[in-house]
Amino acid sequence: MVVLVLGSGAREHALVRSLTLDPSVDRVVALPGNPGIADLAGCLPGDPADPTAVVDAARSEGADLVVVGPEAPLVAGVADALQESGIPCFGPSAQAAALEGSKAFAKEVMAAAGVPTAAAHVCTTVDEVERALDATGSPYVVKEDGLAAGKGVVVTTDRARAREHATACLERADAVVVEDFLDGPEVSLFCLSDGRTVVALEPAQDFKRVGAGDTGPNTGGMGAYSPLTWAPTDLVPQVLDTVARPTVAEMARRGTPFVGVLYVGLALTADGPRVVEFNARFGDPETQVVLARLRTPLGVVLRSAAEGELSGLPELEWSPRTSVNVVVAAEHYPGTPATGDTIGGIEHAEQVEDVHVLHAGTRRETSTGDQPGGLVSSGGRVLSVVSLADDLPGARSRAYEAAGRITLRGSHTRPDIGLAAERGEVVVPGQEA
Numbered sequence: 001m002v003v004l005v006l007g008s009g010a011r012e013h014a015l016v017r018s019l020t021l022d023p024s025v026d027r028v029v030a031l032p033g034n035p036g037i038a039d040l041a042g043c044l045p046g047d048p049a050d051p052t053a054v055v056d057a058a059r060s061e062g063a064d065l066v067v068v069g070p071e072a073p074l075v076a077g078v079a080d081a082l083q084e085s086g087i088p089c090f091g092p093s094a095q096a097a098a099l100e101g102s103k104a105f106a107k108e109v110m111a112a113a114g115v116p117t118a119a120a121h122v123c124t125t126v127d128e129v130e131r132a133l134d135a136t137g138s139p140y141v142v143k144e145d146g147l148a149a150g151k152g153v154v155v156t157t158d159r160a161r162a163r164e165h166a167t168a169c170l171e172r173a174d175a176v177v178v179e180d181f182l183d184g185p186e187v188s189l190f191c192l193s194d195g196r197t198v199v200a201l202e203p204a205q206d207f208k209r210v211g212a213g214d215t216g217p218n219t220g221g222m223g224a225y226s227p228l229t230w231a232p233t234d235l236v237p238q239v240l241d242t243v244a245r246p247t248v249a250e251m252a253r254r255g256t257p258f259v260g261v262l263y264v265g266l267a268l269t270a271d272g273p274r275v276v277e278f279n280a281r282f283g284d285p286e287t288q289v290v291l292a293r294l295r296t297p298l299g300v301v302l303r304s305a306a307e308g309e310l311s312g313l314p315e316l317e318w319s320p321r322t323s324v325n326v327v328v329a330a331e332h333y334p335g336t337p338a339t340g341d342t343i344g345g346i347e348h349a350e351q352v353e354d355v356h357v358l359h360a361g362t363r364r365e366t367s368t369g370d371q372p373g374g375l376v377s378s379g380g381r382v383l384s385v386v387s388l389a390d391d392l393p394g395a396r397s398r399a400y401e402a403a404g405r406i407t408l409r410g411s412h413t414r415p416d417i418g419l420a421a422e423r424g425e426v427v428v429p430g431q432e433a
């Protein structure tokens, strides 16, 4: 089969890498891809959020399957255009992707499906925001209603900061969501859906704040690890039964079936797992560690979902090993990241046993003569350094050893990816020893 992957980040690099390892996949093409993806697959220029351009590219490449990485093409209707053209697509329609595109819509669907989540106030005025902040109390959780690349959520004990974020959100959209704070460790669970059947991948944990100990502003994600040895053993079946299947059934009942990956962001509270957020695509940086552990060929899995055949898929096979992803971020990220800086050391990093490096914010400078252009930074999250080892200490050690071999002026990593779990300090409220 020929697979077209849309997107240009490390998540898409991970998808392409796994797809090229699937014997049933003859060829992978990316639109637009990145320099790391270009080492594995053909890369096409173009806008992945332009439905006509994507359909044209899929047709000219003879794609049997299109896999959508980021949310913007979904919300722009790329999956709808592919479906109308008879091209199988792993990724939901624009209406189904509103589970990510609108926090207010997601809350409405969760209420209809009886999904456990934080109580929420959808506010359209600053007065309503004030009343909602009174009702929830501190810590305040304020969420932008539309897409915000993982940076639309502010969690703060500072009421003025909460009000300021809500006001800014209302300047960009009609509504802002104020929610109760959910106390407990966070988990990301990717649930594949063909519109009816749901199959969960293994859980992962990501690290959204820029600084060690969950300090500093939110980012798109500074690292991740999987598996979560501290999580309750019945977590996945419980979330399938109480969250993913009811949500997929509710979307089908509304005539907008969800096909693709329902990213369930959870907090494991004293009252059980509660949904923090839904996304309509794979998470970044969690995908990098989840796919590093998936042994079942990925193309077969994603095609089964796209073609409504997940019920016939054999149980997924997983490596019992641990994977850690350490993101190498550019100077000043998550503010205005420095770009155009030379990146070195990737080959040296990949000499660390069972480590691979995935590209995100990278660009090749124009080549001169026979020489390929040098690699420079072009975004905030520049590389994902992904390790595998027999346990978490080993995987952390390999990932940090390799990340330390990357040279990029002013770059930074978060030093505590998986550290609390390694120390046995991740505790689910109510399950303290």
Ligand code: GLY
Binding pocket: 150, 206, 220, 221, 279, 282, 283, 284, 285, 286
């Ligand atoms: N890891 C956060 C996200 O993908 O939105």
